[in-house]
Amino acid sequence: MDVTESDARRTLHRVFGYEAFRGEQEAIVDHVVAGGDAVVLMPTGGGKSLCYQIPSLVRSGTGVVVSPLIALMQDQVDALRALGVRAGFINSTQDFDERRSMEAQFVAGELDLLYLAPERLRLDSTLALLSRGEVSVFAIDEAHCVAQWGHDFRPDYLALSVLGERWPDVPRIALTATATAATHEEITRRLGMPDAKHFVASFDRPNIQYRIVPKADPKKQLLSFLEEEHPGDAGIVYCLSRNSTEKTAEYLCRNGIEAVPYHAGLDAGTRAAHQSRFLREEGLVVVATIAFGMGIDKPDVRFVAHLDLPKSVEGYYQETGRAGRDGLPSTAWMAYGLQDVVQQRKLIQGGEGDESFRRRAAAHLDSMLALCETVRCRRAQLLKYFGQEPAQESCGNCDTCLTPPESWDGTVAAQKLLSTVVRLKRERGQKFGAGQIIDILLGRKTAKVIQFDHDQLSVFGIGGELTEAEWRGAVRQLLAQGLIAVEGEYGTLVLTEQSGPVLGGGREVLLRKEAPKPASRSTKGERKAKPQAAAGAELAPEAVPVFEALRAWRGARAKEQGVPAYVIFHDATLREIATVRPDSTSALGGISGLGEKKLATYGEGVLEVLATFGEAGTTAAPAPDPAPASDRPPLESSAPAVVPAARASSAPAVPSAPDGDPEFDWDEEPPEYE
Template identity: 55%
Template structure:
């Protein structure tokens, strides 16, 4: 536990002192300092900060600066476990209170809370709102309440959880204890509801940039998703840790099996698996290198693994918030990572049908459709994807291009597609608006299939009027026309596409239609740039390779002995920093970001011995510390 606050010391000075001594960090990032000072001085607030942006420090540090124990509300057992393990490594007295504890273990945690022996306590929301837990908290000295994953409180959020609704009781029962709500993703509507439900309407909102410049965004036309995924991993991320998201449990298992057959270590994860299998697969992903998890969207919430090098989607998420949250699990350590998605017309149809068939109120369906449309616009844009993504969250990037998304690296061609759209809409109309994409394409290219002949569509005036395009080009054009809203899935007939109100303007030539073309060189250009290393520079890229290998092996051994993930012992960035600087004294080692007082005490001698034993990779002498 850090030294008790000195009443005569300024909050900012104390915050920097604890930041350095406990967390081993030389300074704050972005809005962290403002948030820490505000909460440490007793203020309430709402914090929006991207995954990997340092949200946890915004409540952990104020809890150490204030008297009492900080209560962290989190729905994520994995997050609780990993964060507590990391805090214990740093010398902070932290614990969890959730369903994983036995009765005896829970009683011991409660005793420590009442006796003032805890700095931070992580509690599940459904437990916190019970009369027993609220009574317990009233008997303890509480430093603050931190509501993590605060978007779960909003019905408009992408991960609404009913148990979060009861958290309004915190403001009622503990009005004088500061509250900080935190989330990585929330649009204006979601922020408003978070503030209302948690009684934070008068509290300031600290909104950090949503930009993750180390993540490369790529969205490709889906033609054979599993094959495209295998090629992506083998070409770009062989041996890397990654997460692949699929919509259904069956697809999760099929995809994991296909990757395994291709020589990629892949594990399935979904709610239908045996709990023991799920736990083992998650533990392997966290503790081992180079594991790919294929999962439904629930996986990854609260997992702190910093070295996930890619997140891939084989199905379209429900919203930009969901996409951002899921892709944000890549590259938490700031190193180059990829957000890759294969996307096709069937994804739009599937998601629209799920919304139409849901039991939600009409207002909820309208919001869901609006959010889906925004994500489809991101997938279809010919401009910078990062710029569009950030603008959704209210940011206005100064640069027109980011230089690290597929559209910026290999700009697609855009052409006047009015005639193509008119042919497509005419075909849908002439065939009765009762057929899906492949049937319409068959008619347009003049393919007289049994089904086309069965309905007499080979006799229509639109039969064969689209021979100037091949099937792939028509599929891309049709997808874009649906994305623009000129064709829509029919909720009454599965798979059928029907004209919309806006289609009239297209048919009459009054509405402009611009279609993007995927150039044949796009994928090759991106692969080439990735192989040449034209990515965001990697921290520690000048590190001594043999020493780096020794440090990683040492860290793995320590992690196994302590029963914690390797990154809890030392993050990759810290390992890289040590290998690059090659410190020779305790003082020099202490200056490496991530080495706090306790870690220096626990590991300093071993690390310095490793450095001394490692021979420099070049002929020169190791650099001065």
């Protein structure tokens, strides 16, 4: 097609306000603009959206974006319109006239980007509509949803191979932030993209500190973590069940931390309201099942916490990746214990699916347990899981690097525990869970021990060298290593094929000692006194008041328009403005992140704020209510979750849930689908 090599760069600067692409973005954009198919694996915050937005703007026609959540389409479209991009969507939240209007705009070539849910592409009417217009690019976002054995499988993604069959000359780009080599291959095969060029960016998120702590009293541990390390920060807490999300949110609120629950059991209005608050309010915590997070681009999420063990490394990486999209320091924190392992094993054994499905689920869990129990760098283990070699074996920013755990020879302890399982089975024909076995090893004459005469066993009291916590850690690690297994409804412990060599003395068992609790970085009393200028800490002292005045101005504009503050400008842009202090519209146009539309819309307002400062920068502008500190990497363009001004004063728009939409006790998928 007749486009020059610089068209993409000119569009990047004109629309998005950036001078250069980052990483492999330019190579991906050039390949798609030239008509090639692409499969893109790029971590959250890496700028995936630009990889299809720029080709959609450069090529003739309309870019069609397959997006899995209709709840966020309006927000994505509003954000693009704020940049001057002609964007629209078609989904079940619209009435007949709205859909008809959008269809007419598409057919007339008046749209640059059109968002559709994968479910809608199964309708003959939608395929007929696309045939009547000109499509420039097909972008399949969250492409890992096509993988049947992945953590976020969506059946309607399986039908998307029709795009290549019906429009063979239109380039397709499939994008995801999370995929193993197997998932990567499955994406390519199921979408029918054998000739696609593959682009795999590094999965490393160096600004995220990974930490996993032994679970004791998880809600109290979470509260301590938030008070000591993230006072006043926005974040997400993931729980396995709906009941846990509500109880945890209530607990945090009772202890002075603003928190709301989010799960598929809440009505659509409540979910939409809580999501809207999370995007707009500073420092709100959402306690959620995995139904929350996909498509949320909020850049200033400072932590993601897990109170229950994720089912897979892919799920863990996807969920923790929602922290620190702005590149600033963030934390991925998890409390993990023996009951998590037992519970997940039981769910696999008792769940639906054939034996092959259970084997795959068990393999996913085994990889997750290996990450939890490793004595080596967690970041290195994550990267290796996704088939990438870490730059170094120690990252210096995870708990196992900051406080290296010790390992110890647990062979004798393992033999004692396995022997207890054997004695119960052989001498009494009984099977028990970890709690009873530990009581026997510790020589405790509990009511249950006495009831079953377990104090008469030869193994009674032989484990006094370890504490209960140490025995529970040993059981957890033996489960992770496959030396014992969980069986049945009550989670009883049984031997495995690998138990024999340990009992026979032919296999050494190394166990890890838990690292000591890291020193607190602040005190509980500081929680409400977090400085507003934290995001501007890198600024020179004279630039800080300018930055704060710009944030206050941005907050006032955001409130007027009913949008999150970072949709107007990211903190990176405000920091540059505060440092450079441009004195004209043309000079302001040289600031990174200021495209033509935003310069025209907000340029004069920014210059008015700057004009209130003298050369020394000591006169502060009048400050409206402070806006949330937020930022994102310079080339992540899809400003997320914008609610238009027309909706700002009323309750958020709530998408219609389809009839028969399934509900899952463990919230396997969000409810906001087409």
